Amino acid sequence: MEGIQVSVEKIGPQSDISIIRVGGYIDTTTSSELERALDSLLKAGVFRVIIDLGNVDYISSAGWGIFISEIKGMRERNGDLKLARMIPDVYEVFELLEFHYILKAFDTVEEAINSFEEEMGISTLKRAEPVDEEDRPEMVSEEPEMEMQSIPQGLDEKIRQLALENVSWGPSRISRELNTEKYGFSRVGTLTVWRYLRKLNLGGRKQREEALGKSH
Numbered sequence: 001m002e003g004i005q006v007s008v009e010k011i012g013p014q015s016d017i018s019i020i021r022v023g024g025y026i027d028t029t030t031s032s033e034l035e036r037a038l039d040s041l042l043k044a045g046v047f048r049v050i051i052d053l054g055n056v057d058y059i060s061s062a063g064w065g066i067f068i069s070e071i072k073g074m075r076e077r078n079g080d081l082k083l084a085r086m087i088p089d090v091y092e093v094f095e096l097l098e099f100h101y102i103l104k105a106f107d108t109v110e111e112a113i114n115s116f117e118e119e120m121g122i123s124t125l126k127r128a129e130p131v132d133e134e135d136r137p138e139m140v141s142e143e144p145e146m147e148m149q150s151i152p153q154g155l156d157e158k159i160r161q162l163a164l165e166n167v168s169w170g171p172s173r174i175s176r177e178l179n180t181e182k183y184g185f186s187r188v189g190t191l192t193v194w195r196y197l198r199k200l201n202l203g204g205r206k207q208r209e210e211a212l213g214k215s216h
Contacts, residue, residue, distance in 0.1 A: 004030035005055075006037050010046070017048045017116055019109060023055035026063030035066050042070065047079025050112040054085030059093065067103060080104070080119070082112040088171050088194045088203075107189035158183055159196045167208040171197060 005023040018041050026034060041049060051067070053059075067081060074081055083105045086094060094100060106112040155178075162174045162183075169177075171194040178186040178193070197203045202211060 003027075004033055006033050008037055008041070011113070016046065017050065017113065018046050019050045019052055021052040021055075025058040026056060026066075027058070027060035028062045031060075031062045031066055034063070038066065038070060042074070047074045047077040048116055049074070049079070049081045050109060050116075051081065051083050052085055052109050053083055053090060054087070056090060057087070059090055064094075064097065064099060068099070071102060080116075082106060082115060084109045084112045091194060092198075107192075111189075155186055155188065156196055156200065158186065159193060160200055160202065163197060163200070163202040163208055164212055167205050167212070 003024050004026060007021045009019045009021065011017050011019065020034070020037050020041075022034060024030065038049065067083070071081055081103065083094075083103055085108060086105060091105065094103075094105065104112075104115065106115065158178060159174060162169065162177055166173070174197075175188055175193045177183060178188050194203070202208050
């Protein structure tokens, strides 16, 4: 079984945005394939790139290095590199290494596209066709994720309640539950839920079970 799968899709009225969809893991043995795909786009004059990491289980320092090394040159050419759909385990490393100060990350590819639209001043842009969306458990609502500072008061308590009542649920499942009538259709993305779970020390099953034990 191959360690990495890479495919490229160009979108936009002038095909000036590209999505690199990656699957598997990115380390020193596999990162060269991703690097070639990115280099090919840059040589073709495409400097607006979205890396879809929804099916990536692990990224080593070699993988992160590819993203960081290209950012400056892309931004100097009015472009950017945006990351989308990181699973919580990958995002945790991303945040731990403080790459969130350098790279922009989004819950969905759609949000990343919207971000490029806003930067380019384009109100309408051909959307990327979804690929096997039913097989992508980390995909959440296509609506833009709320910024943490604009989240309604009391949402942290809802997240706490859901996490303690369903100790096996991950951030994606909690995010979907929050967007139901029972919880007031709170439109919150997976990454925001993950940040709150960490803030509440409820990120893992063991932490939740310990919290339940203290409450009894």
